[in-house]
Amino acid sequence: KAGVTQTPRYLIKTRGQQVTLSCSPISGHRSVSWYQQTPGQGLQFLFEYFSETQRNKGNFPGRFSGRQFSNSRSEMNVSTLELGDSALYLCASRRYREAETQYFGPGTRLLVL
Amino acid sequence: AQSVTQLDSHVSVSEGTPVLLRCNYSSSYSPSLFWYVQHPNKGLQLLLKYTSAATLVKGINGFEAEFKKSETSFHLTKPSAHMSDAAEYFCVVSDPNDYKLSFGAGTTVTVRA
Numbered sequence: 001k002a003g004v005t006q007t008p009r010y011l012i013k014t015r016g017q018q019v020t021l022s023c024s025p026i027s028g029h030r031s032v033s034w035y036q037q038t039p040g041q042g043l044q045f046l047f048e049y050f051s052e053t054q055r056n057k058g059n060f061p062g063r064f065s066g067r068q069f070s071n072s073r074s075e076m077n078v079s080t081l082e083l084g085d086s087a088l089y090l091c092a093s094r095r096y097r098e099a100e101t102q103y104f105g106p107g108t109r110l111l112v113l
Numbered sequence: 114a115q116s117v118t119q120l121d122s123h124v125s126v127s128e129g130t131p132v133l134l135r136c137n138y139s140s141s142y143s144p145s146l147f148w149y150v151q152h153p154n155k156g157l158q159l160l161l162k163y164t165s166a167a168t169l170v171k172g173i174n175g176f177e178a179e180f181k182k183s184e185t186s187f188h189l190t191k192p193s194a195h196m197s198d199a200a201e202y203f204c205v206v207s208d209p210n211d212y213k214l215s216f217g218a219g220t221t222v223t224v225r226a
Contacts, residue, residue, distance in 0.1 A: 004156070033214075035214075042216060042217075042218050042219060043203065043216040043219075044216075045213050045214065045215075048212075048213070055211075056211050056212075056213055058213075090156055090157065092157075092214075100145050100162060100164050100207060101147070101159060101162060102214065103159070104149070104156040104157040104158070105156050106155060106156040107155075107156050109154075
């Protein structure tokens with residue numbers, strides 16, 4: 001069974017631009033969560049989607065948004081990029097919200113110049 | 114609120130010697146606890162999980178962890194380190210109310226030949 005896939009793997013943007021990252025969960029998994037990983041803040045929860053609805057949101061500004069499609073694929077968007085948005089963005093999926101284990105993708109590394 | 118504290122930011126061991134990574138947790142509920150490993154430029158891989166069954170949990174690649182409620186600890190061990198164990202390790206707790214994951218700051222393991 002294929003794992004969680006994320007595209008693109010690497011991205012370079014400039015301040016003020018916007019970016020969209022994509023995540024395809026493991027087949028049959030309906031919950032997708034997004035995390036930001038930086039050296040200074042570590043791993044922080046962004047949001048979770050289940051059945052096309054946002055179920056949870058972390059403490060990030062409104063510039064960070066996401067959505068989930070009927071096939072469970074998810075996208076996250078960051079508008080008006082700032083230098084501090086440079087990070088590894090990880091996506092994780094699980095079969096349903098109550099499932100205990102999340103499976104992570106390889107991440108998208110975003111560099112904002 | 115759930116939280117975890119990883120007591121060592123960096124652990125250095127010689128190949129073939131035991132590895133001990135320490136994690137303390139704080140939880141208002143009976144927690145679900147996980148250890149994940151992240152190799153350079155990779156996503157997170159699940160090593161093992163504790164979900165209120167046996168207190169000694171065996172994971173992949175020879176790792177195991179013991180849940181000690183009296184000490185609120187979930188330390189990760191491996192009897193004999195291998196060069197391929199060099200990575201960053203995260204102790205994680207899951208909130209049973211909203212299933213959000215809270216990550217420790219991570220422990221970087223270096224294995225000396």
